[in-house]
Every structure is written in C-alpha cells, then in structure tokens.
Amino acid sequence: xxxxxxxxxxxxxxxxxxxxxxxxxxxxxxxxxxxxxxxxxxxxxxxxxxxxxxxxxxxxxxxxxxxxxxxxxxxxxxxxxxxxxxxxxxxxxxxxxxxxxxxxxxxxxxxxxxxxxxxxxxxxxxxxxxxxxxxxxxxxxxxxxxxxxxxxxx
Amino acid sequence: xxxxxxxxxxxxxxxxxxxxxxxxxxxxxxxxxxxxxxxxxxxxxxxxxxxxxxxxxxxxxxxxxxxxxxxxxxxxxxxxxxxxxxxxxxxxxxxxxxxxxxxxxxxxxxxxxxxxxxxxxxxxxxxxxxxxxxxxxxxxxxxxxxxxxxxxxxxxxxxxxxxxxxxxxxxxxxxxxxxxxxxxxxxxxxxxxxxxxxxxxxxxxxxxxxxxxxxxxxxxxxxxxxxxxxxxxxxxxxxxxxxxxxxxxxxxxxxxxxxxxxxxxxxxxxxxxxxxxxxxxxxxxxxxxxxxxxxxxxxxxxxxxxxxxxxxxxxxxxxxxxxxxxxxxxxxxxxxxxxxxxxxxxxxxxxxxxxxxxxxxxxxxxxxxxxxxxxxxxxxxxxxxxxxxxxxxxxxxxxxxxxxxxxxxxxxxxxxxxxxx
Ligand code: SF4
Ligand code: FES
Numbered sequence: 399x400x401x402x403x404x405x406x407x408x409x410x411x412x413x414x415x416x417x418x419x420x421x422x423x424x425x426x427x428x429x430x431x432x433x434x435x436x437x438x439x440x441x442x443x444x445x446x447x448x449x450x451x452x453x454x455x456x457x458x459x460x461x462x463x464x465x466x467x468x469x470x471x472x473x474x475x476x477x478x479x480x481x482x483x484x485x486x487x488x489x490x491x492x493x494x495x496x497x498x499x500x501x502x503x504x505x506x507x508x509x510x511x512x513x514x515x516x517x518x519x520x521x522x523x524x525x526x527x528x529x530x531x532x533x534x535x536x537x538x539x540x541x542x543x544x545x546x547x548x549x550x551x552x
Numbered sequence: 553x554x555x556x557x558x559x560x561x562x563x564x565x566x567x568x569x570x571x572x573x574x575x576x577x578x579x580x581x582x583x584x585x586x587x588x589x590x591x592x593x594x595x596x597x598x599x600x601x602x603x604x605x606x607x608x609x610x611x612x613x614x615x616x617x618x619x620x621x622x623x624x625x626x627x628x629x630x631x632x633x634x635x636x637x638x639x640x641x642x643x644x645x646x647x648x649x650x651x652x653x654x655x656x657x658x659x660x661x662x663x664x665x666x667x668x669x670x671x672x673x674x675x676x677x678x679x680x681x682x683x684x685x686x687x688x689x690x691x692x693x694x695x696x697x698x699x700x701x702x703x704x705x706x707x708x709x710x711x712x713x714x715x716x717x718x719x720x721x722x723x724x725x726x727x728x729x730x731x732x733x734x735x736x737x738x739x740x741x742x743x744x745x746x747x748x749x750x751x752x753x754x755x756x757x758x759x760x761x762x763x764x765x766x767x768x769x770x771x772x773x774x775x776x777x778x779x780x781x782x783x784x785x786x787x788x789x790x791x792x793x794x795x796x797x798x799x800x801x802x803x804x805x806x807x808x809x810x811x812x813x814x815x816x817x818x819x820x821x822x823x824x825x826x827x828x829x830x831x832x833x834x835x836x837x838x839x840x841x842x843x844x845x846x847x848x849x850x851x852x853x854x855x856x857x858x859x860x861x862x863x864x865x866x867x868x869x870x871x872x873x874x875x876x877x878x879x880x881x882x883x884x885x886x887x888x889x890x891x892x893x894x895x896x897x898x899x900x901x902x903x904x905x906x907x908x909x910x911x912x913x914x915x916x917x918x919x920x921x922x923x924x925x926x927x928x929x930x931x932x933x934x935x936x937x938x939x940x941x942x943x944x945x946x947x948x949x950x951x952x953x954x955x956x957x958x959x960x961x962x963x964x965x966x967x968x969x970x971x972x973x
Contacts, residue, residue, distance in 0.1 A: 414712065417752065419734035423717050427676075450734075457736045461893075462717035464676050480638035481837055481869055482795035484883045518720060518887055519638035519837075520677050523867075524793070524801040533679055 400443045404432050408447045418448045422458050426465050435466040463517060471506040471513040473551040476530040479516045482523035487540070491527050492516070494541035498548070511551070554781055555789060555805040556769040557762065561649035566684060569691040572652035578697055580768035581659050585705040588771075590621065593664035597767060599775035601787035606632055606723070606760030607835065607864045609853045612767075618747035619665040619755050626668035628756040629661055631764055632728060633674040633681070636720040637836035638887055639869040642791035642803045643761035647674070647681035650765075651688035655711065657764040659697055660771055662709045665757055670711040673728055676718050685713050720891035724940050725758045727893065738895050739940040762791055784809030786852040790863075794820035796870035797827050803867070809850040815868055816847070823872060831871040831956060835864020837884055838945030840952035841871075860952065876972035877957040878964055881950055882910035888946030899943040902933050906950060918965035926954060 400408075407428035411421040425444045429436050436444075436459055445455040459465045466474075477492050492503075499507050499514060506513040522528040525537025531551065539547065560567055560575050567575070584593050598613025619627060631654065635643045647654055658670045674682055689711055692698045700708050714732055721727045722737050729751050731737035750756025766788055770778050779787045786808050792815045793803035799821030806815070816822065816829060823829050831841045834851060840861040842849070849855050856863045871880055889903035906929050909922050930951040933943040954961065963971050 415734075417734065420732065422734040423731070424715075427715075427717060454736075458734065461736050462719050464718035479883070480887050481833075481880065481883055482639050482801075485796045485869070485871070485875060485880070517718070518891060519636060519640070521635050521641045521644050521675070523639050523641050523795040523869075524803065526795060526801065530677055533677075535677070535680075 400429070400440055400447075401432065404429055404440075405443075405447060407432075408444055412448060419450050419454075421448060422450065422455055423462070423465075426455070426459050426462075430466060434472075435469050469506070471510050473511060473532055474513045474515065476515050476517040476520070478518070478520045478522070478526070478528045478530075480519035480523075482519070483526040483528055486526045488527045491539060491541055491544075494544055498544055512548075553807065556773075556781075557646060557653070557765050557789060557791065558649070558805040560653065561645065566649055567652060569652060569688070569695060572650070572656075576772070577652055578656055578695075580771040581656050581663075581697060582703065584660055584663050584771055585703055585707060590664050590666050593660065593771065596775055597664065597770055600766075600770045600778040601775070602763065602766055602770065602778065603786060603853060604760055605762035605766075605790070605865070607637070607838070607862070609863060612759060612763055615747065615759070616661075616665050616757055618745065619757060620748075621666055623755055625754045627665055628669045628671065628751045628754050629658060629665060629667040630670070630728065630732065630751065630756060630758045631658060631672045631761055632723060632725070632758050633672050633678070633761045634716055634723040634728060635678075635761070635865075636675060636718075636723055637838060637865055637867070638884075639795055639833060640793065640836045640865040640867040642793055642865065642867065644678055644681055645791070645803055646761055646765050647678065648684055651681070651684040652692070653765050653768065654685065654761065655688050655692045655697070656768050657766075658711055659692075659702065659709055661757075661759065661764050661767050663707055664767075665755075666707075667709060667757070669751075670709055671732060671751075672711070672713045673722070673732060674713060674715050675722075676715050678715075682713065682715050689713060719893075720887075721893040721940075721942060724942065727940070728758060729756065738893050739942075741939075782808035782852070784850050784852045785854060790851070790866050792819070792851065793865075793867035794870060795867070796832075797824045797872045797875075798822065798870055799824055809852045809855070811848050811850055812842070812868060813847040815851070816870060820870075823870065827872040827874060829870050830873040830875075831877065831953075833864075833869040833871075833949060834861050834866075836867045837869070837887060838862075838948055839864040840948040841956050842952075843956050862948070874972065876914065876970055877953055877960050878910060878914045879970070879972070881953045882907060882914050884949050885910055885946065888942065892942060896939040896943075898932055899938045899946075902929050903943065903946055905929060906933075906947070913961060913964045914970055916964065916967070916969040918961075918968075920965070922965065923954060923958075923961055926950065930954070
C-alpha cells in the first residue's frame with residue numbers, strides 16, 4: 399500500500415513531465431525512499447497513478463541496478479567491483495566485508511542491519527576501492543578501516 | 553597553461569551564481585543572445601574543431617548541424633551525465649565543482665540548435681552533483697538565464713534534471729533517450745538519428761558533459777583560441793584521468809595531446825613504489841590495451857587510433873607488472889556481461905562466455921583451444937555484428953589483451969595455475 403506521502407511524491411513527479419510515463423523511474427525511487435524497496439503491490443499502485451501498464455513499469459524497475467525488488471536491510475552497502483577498484487584491492491575488501499557481516503553477496507544480515515551488493519564503477523575510481531552506503535560515496539576503503547566504518551551505521 | 557573547464561573549481565567549495573558571474577559566467581549566454589544567430593554559434597563550434605568527449609569523438613558542430621532549424625517540432629538538447637565507464641570520473645568533477653558552467657553550457661548550446669527543452673541525464677550515484685545542479689538550475693531560473701524569454705531575447709528554454717537508477721547502457725545515446733521517455737532503456741535503431749527523430753520524436757542532440765562545458769569558452773574566446781589550447785591537431789584541452797596503482801590517482805585538465813607518460817608520471821605521481829607500468833586502457837574500460845611502449849604517445853583522437861586503441865574518455869587505467877592481465881580481463885568482461893541490455897543474442901550470450909573462459913584460464917583450468925575460442929568471440933562480437941557498440945567495446949580490451957599478453961595466457965594454460973598467485 400502506498401502512503402499518502404508516497405502518492406503525493408509520485409503525483410509531483412508526474413507533474414514535472416509532459417508524459418507521465420517519464421516519471422516512472424522517479425516514482426519507483428520515491429517508493430524506495432519511503433519503504434526501502436519496491437514491492438509488487440507498491441509497483442502496481444505506482445503504475446496506476448502514472449496510468450501505465452504494471453508489466454511495463456516492472457520492465458523498467460527490473461532493468462535498473464538500484465531499484466530493489468526484494469526487501470533490503472536498513473543500510474545498503476554497494477561495493478564497486480569494476481576495474482580500477484579491482485586493481486587496488488577490491489577482492490580482499492569484499493571478502494572481508496562478507497566475513498565481517500557473515501553474509502554472501504545479495505544477502506541481508508539476520509538483524510536486518512546490512513544488505514551487501516556488488517555494483518559497477520561508482521565514478522570514484524580515484525578513491526578506489528569505493529563503496530556506496532545508503533546512497534552516499536565512501537572512498538579509500540581498506541579491510542582495516544571496516545570496523546570503524548560499519549559502526550557509523552547502527 | 554590555460555584550463556578553462558576547471559579554472560573555477562575551488563577546493564573551498566563551489567561557486568554560487570554570484571561567484572560564477574564574478575568570473576565572467578553567463579557572459580557567453582549574454583553574448584549569443586545579443587549578438588549571434590544560432591547558425592553562427594554552430595559554425596563557431598564547428599570551426600573550433602571540438603569533438604565529443606564521451607568516447608566517440610564525433611565533431612560537435614557537425615552533430616548540431618543535422619538539426620533542422622525550421623522544424624515545427626520543439627527541439628531538445630540532452631547532456632549525457634550518465635558517466636559509468638569504469639575508470640572514468642571526469643564529468644563528476646565538472647558537475648560537482650562548477651554546476652553553473654554546465655547550466656550555461658546547456659543554455660548556449662540549446663540556443664545554437666534552438667532547443668525548447670533541455671535535460672541533464674545524471675546517474676543516480678552522483679548525489680552531490682545532483683544537489684549542486686538542482687541548486688544551480690534554481691538560481692539560473694531566478695536570474696532569468698532559463699525559462700521564458702531569456703534575458704528579454706525572446707528565446708525560451710526549460711532545463712530539467714533527470715536522475716537515473718544505475719545502468720551502463722543508459723550512456724548509449726539512443727538507450728538514454730528510451731530511458732528519459734520512461735521506457736526500458738534499450739538502444740534504438742539508427743537511422744533515424746536523434747537529430748531527426750529523438751526524444752518523443754523530436755529533433756534531439758545528445759552531448760557529453762565535458763563536450764558541452766567547452767562551448768561557453770569557445771563562444772567567449774573564439775575558435776582559434778580553442779585550437780591553440782591543444783598540442784596536436786585535435787583542439788582544446790582534455791580532462792585526463794589515471795587510476796590503478798599510481799601514487800596520486802585523479803583527473804587533470806591538460807592540453808589535448810599530452811602524453812600518457814606525463815599523465816601517469818607527472819600528474820599521477822608515477823607508479824607506486826616497486827611497481828612498473830605494463831599496460832593501460834587509455835580511455836576507460838572499453839578501449840583496447842596499449843603497453844608501456846606507448847607511454848610517449850600523445851593522447852588525442854588521431855594518435856591513439858593509430859596505435860590501435862581509442863581516446864575514449866581519456867581516463868587511463870594502469871596495469872602494473874605484478875597484476876595478472878587475465879584476471880583484469882575477466883574483471884572487465886564480467887562488467888560488460890552484466891551490463892549488456894540483453895536485446896541481441898551475440899552480446900547477451902557471448903559476453904558471459906568470454907567471462908567464463910577467462911575465469912577458467914585464470915584459475916588454472918584453461919584448455920587447449922580456449923584462446924582460439926576467445927578470438928572467435930572477438931570476431932563475432934566485433935563492430936557491425938550487434939545492435940549497438942556495447943559488444944564491440946567489450947571485446948576491444950580482450951582482443952588487444954590476447955595480442956599484447958599472449959605469453960601470460962599461454963603460461964596460465966601450460967602451468968595450470970595463475971603465475972601471479
Ligand atoms: S550489443 Fe549488447 S547492449 Fe547493445 S543492444 Fe545488443 S545486447 Fe544490448
Ligand atoms: S572502478 Fe570502482 S569506482 Fe570506478
């Protein structure tokens with residue numbers, strides 16, 4: 399179920415565009431901002447607000463890396479695994495993260511605190527290895543820095 | 553040395569509108585609105601020799617010239633700010649550091665093609681840039697640099713920011729248009745070219761961020777000045793980057809034609825202690841490898857092409873002699889396999905195969921015939937075999953890697969292990 403605030407956000411996005419369909423990605427992101435992910439029900443309702451077929455909005459939603467169609471934890475850690483990060487130690491970092499959180503890529507910790515996902519180049523290659531935590535960039539990450547870093551996300 | 557694109561970027565924070573105006577900002581917009589016909593602006597950009605900085609290197613003025621100026625349909629201009637080529641982060645620096653430069657660039661370029669609507673297509677991961685642009689766009693509307701009847705000239709332009717949701721293919725010109733219209737972002741067939749029928753069927757120009765940011769400066773200082781910024785035939789400055797095991801990874805605005813050696817050794821501070829540069833992708837993940845023999849190559853469109861690669865985005869990714877080239881290629885092909893839009897079979901099915909074979913070789917499970925198989929994939933995914941340039945871009949590094957690092961591949965297969973582990 400979409401809340402009033404979400405409906406409002408989608409309606410506002412819709413207003414910005416001559417064709418309501420063009421607000422699709424923004425609508426999905428608005429839902430995700432409120433609920434953390436995009437459920438089937440929320441997607442269907444968003445499609446209705448935009449006046450487009452559910453299957454088409456789903457086709458858009460499933461295409462993008464950053465629209466989550468499954469529940470995620472309170473904090474989403476996206477780990478860049480592209481070439482510049484790989485060259486300076488992304489693999490050991492990723493292994494350390496998995497070990498520290500006790501989960502495999504794509505999973506969420508049991509306490510619902512973290513979800514871990516690999517992602518393509520974040521455009522922060524000069525601060526490699528780079529992460530994106532809750533949408534904000536974190537650079538120069540090393541296995542040694544992990545404990546301090548994770549503490550900041552209760 | 554002049555650095556027009558980055559001159560206003562301050563470590564102590566970005567310029568607001570007043571600060572930007574104090575450095576002469578919006579002067580180019582005032583100039584074109586008061587003194588220049590749209591065609592004159594396009595001609596000037598053509599004369600300047602400006603070529604696209606997003607990877608393809610097409611003449612910007614020529615691209616604009618395909619826009620029908622007497623058309624009834626409203627024309628659109630789009631800044632491609634979906635920077636997702638691994639190794640590349642130059643546009644982020646321009647957007648975060650000087651957002652008004654981007655806004656003015658959109659207005660001046662929009663005027664040249666008589667655009668009614670302008671869009672900045674920004675990747676979601678660039679949130680600080682989104683915040684900077686939102687603010688700059690608001691300030692520009694308030695000052696009358698955007699909207700109806702800009703500065704009383706009778707020219708109207710509306711500018712909107714669209715933030716995407718992460719997918720490399722959105723950087724492809726026609727996929728970007730599909731995405732902006734709200735469709736699943738698949739590339740479209742050309743022709744018709746976007747200049748004839750682009751966004752919602754309207755004449756549309758899509759340009760890279762760095763490309764557009766050059767335009768106000770060309771208008772201010774002229775085509776000859778722009779040519780003079782360069783050391784070689786390709787005009788202007790270029791934002792070069794370096795990443796990998798260099799001492800100071802980063803990006804710098806330098807004369808077009810600066811050599812790879814200068815970028816890596818002077819600006820990036822050389823390779824980290826104990827490392828030697830062995831190979832490099834000169835312009836991001838989709839550009840074929842060059843080797844240490846090419847360090848003195850001037851990095852411009854012509855010279856890099858002659859050496860068998862592409863200038864791409866000018867972002868050097870450095871491979872050192874202690875890193876396994878097979879592992880690096882497996883990493884690159886995973887990226888391309890994952891980011892294929894899946895529309896056409898050779899790309900969707902072929903790229904995962906290349907990754908699988910490379911992984912097997914890297915693990916020491918390579919077989920006789922694997923290298924021929926990889927070479928076959930390079931042919932089947934090469935230019936002209938797939939719907940868009942994603943697949944040819946993906947096999948560029950692979951094909952060149954097989955050539956330059958042949959011995960490394962053979963050792964993996966012969967010794968049944970990765971010699972770097
Ligand atoms: S080449 Fe790849 S990315 Fe391009 S249209 Fe075909 S499947 Fe999609
Ligand atoms: S390769 Fe990791 S941020 Fe670019």
